[in-house]
Amino acid sequence: MSGANRGDRAAGSEGFGASRAARAVARVEHLIKGPVWGCQMCGQCVLHSTGLTCPMTCPKTLRNGPCGGVRPNGHCEVKPEMRCVWLKAYERSERLPLWRGHIDDLRPPVDNTLEGTSSWINLISGRDRQVPAGWMADADVEP
Amino acid sequence: MSNLERKLHSREFVVTAELPVIDGGGHAEIMRQLAPMKPYVDAFNATDNPSAHAHCSPLAVAIGMIQAGVEPIMQLTCRDRNRLALESELVGAAMHGVQNVCCLTGDDVTAGDEPEARRVFDLDAPQLIALAHGISRGRYLSGRPVGARPNFVIGAVENHGAPPYEYRVRRAAKKVLAGASFLQLQICYRPELLERFMRAAADTGLSERIAMIPSICILRTVGGMRFVATKVPGIDVPPETVARVERAHDVEAECFDIAYELASHALAQPGVAGLHFISFRKDAGIAKLCARLGIPTRIEREIHGYSASVAV
Numbered sequence: 001m002s003g004a005n006r007g008d009r010a011a012g013s014e015g016f017g018a019s020r021a022a023r024a025v026a027r028v029e030h031l032i033k034g035p036v037w038g039c040q041m042c043g044q045c046v047l048h049s050t051g052l053t054c055p056m057t058c059p060k061t062l063r064n065g066p067c068g069g070v071r072p073n074g075h076c077e078v079k080p081e082m083r084c085v086w087l088k089a090y091e092r093s094e095r096l097p098l099w100r101g102h103i104d105d106l107r108p109p110v111d112n113t114l115e116g117t118s119s120w121i122n123l124i125s126g127r128d129r130q131v132p133a134g135w136m137a138d139a140d141v142e143p
Numbered sequence: 144m145s146n147l148e149r150k151l152h153s154r155e156f157v158v159t160a161e162l163p164v165i166d167g168g169g170h171a172e173i174m175r176q177l178a179p180m181k182p183y184v185d186a187f188n189a190t191d192n193p194s195a196h197a198h199c200s201p202l203a204v205a206i207g208m209i210q211a212g213v214e215p216i217m218q219l220t221c222r223d224r225n226r227l228a229l230e231s232e233l234v235g236a237a238m239h240g241v242q243n244v245c246c247l248t249g250d251d252v253t254a255g256d257e258p259e260a261r262r263v264f265d266l267d268a269p270q271l272i273a274l275a276h277g278i279s280r281g282r283y284l285s286g287r288p289v290g291a292r293p294n295f296v297i298g299a300v301e302n303h304g305a306p307p308y309e310y311r312v313r314r315a316a317k318k319v320l321a322g323a324s325f326l327q328l329q330i331c332y333r334p335e336l337l338e339r340f341m342r343a344a345a346d347t348g349l350s351e352r353i354a355m356i357p358s359i360c361i362l363r364t365v366g367g368m369r370f371v372a373t374k375v376p377g378i379d380v381p382p383e384t385v386a387r388v389e390r391a392h393d394v395e396a397e398c399f400d401i402a403y404e405l406a407s408h409a410l411a412q413p414g415v416a417g418l419h420f421i422s423f424r425k426d427a428g429i430a431k432l433c434a435r436l437g438i439p440t441r442i443e444r445e446i447h448g449y450s451a452s453v454a455v
């Protein structure tokens with residue numbers, strides 16, 4: 001899928017995300033973050049907590065650390081020519097002056113309805129922090 | 144409460160084992176494979192398309208195990224199912240009395256014999272653990288009530304033998320946070336990496352919060368050793384270990400000795416709660432190894448107790 005198409009996906013979503021302005025913001029975001037971080041426009045950016053390494057470039061799109069398939073040379077199980085995305089994320093997060101411990105946060109499942117929308121808008125609106133009601137819910141449900 | 148959960152709670156030594164894959168052969172095949180190791184094993188893993196090769200589904204095998212009178216640990220990977228399918232599998236498992244589940248990311252489809260398949264990975268392993276934990280507390284991911292609450296004891300897997308080595312304990316801690324209570328460590332032919340992981344787990348208090356169960360693989364052929372060394376993702380076999388098997392006069396005995404040495408080493412690590420055995424041989428290899436390690440049968444352990452530190 002091309003970058004422009006990813007930006008255009010916002011057209012299919014509801015509310016502000018569907019507006020012309022929101023689509024323009026999504027395009028600008030992708031123009032900047034695509035070349036720099038390989039941004040896949042998931043719409044719920046976690047770059048700051050992953051050492052400024054996009055977890056959506058992991059072939060398994062893992063959000064919570066490296067799988068067990070990392071090769072002894074630190075390369076990816078799926079793409080042997082590529083260094084493990086999460087190995088890079090870990091190393092870079094250790095070097096960051098800010099957000100260092102955030103790599104240990106348990107990140108919720110990806111909200112696939114946000115794909116193609118601007119994570120900047122979703123950050124400001126708080127939409128990217130919405131999780132399903134059953135995600136890490138504290139109380140037991142009485143049978 | 145499953146027998147496995149009870150033992151983990153009371154910190155009794157546990158022995159788990161992987162049932163070799165089931166294809167045809169029905170219940171008779173399950174019974175045949177279980178028979179030689181049954182006396183030693185507390186719970187058996189029903190695998191979920193290991194190495195991305197299709198086999199009988201883990202839920203079907205887990206039900207077969209219950210019917211055969213043994214306790215299953217149903218493995219679930221994120222490779223082949225989205226979150227809806229994972230939820231229905233978990234609730235379906237609970238309906239049949241499966242209480243132990245083990246949540247993994249899963250080998251990629253490219254490791255298997257159908258690399259052209261679509262990979263799913265809608266969730267990752269820590270998220271799947273949290274999902275299973277949510278269901279055992281009575282909620283689907285959406286928040287909708289499940290009804291009668293399943294009582295799962297949730298396991299996870301960590302590969303301490305894959306980089307970044309120093310981060311693996313932190314990733315395991317994330318799985319504890321998500322709700323895992325036992326950790327089956329990946330097969331590893333580099334004992335120094337197990338030592339490093341277990342030391343870090345002890346230092347951070349992790350081994351107090353989750354039961355650590357290293358895996359021991361019993362091979363028997365040069366081909367088997369080469370397969371593990373080259374084809375199984377994330378397992379780093381030192382060249383000298385492969386050469387040792389290639390040079391051996393009695394290959395099967397040499398492979399058995401390697402398994403024994405790794406198991407003895409694992410038992411000597413502080414914080415080890417049990418061992419997990421994987422054998423591709425459909426005979427009494429696991430029973431023989433337990434006997435050589437001095438691990439009593441399940442019944443003997445339940446009657447007389449057993450502590451790994453005494454045996455080593």
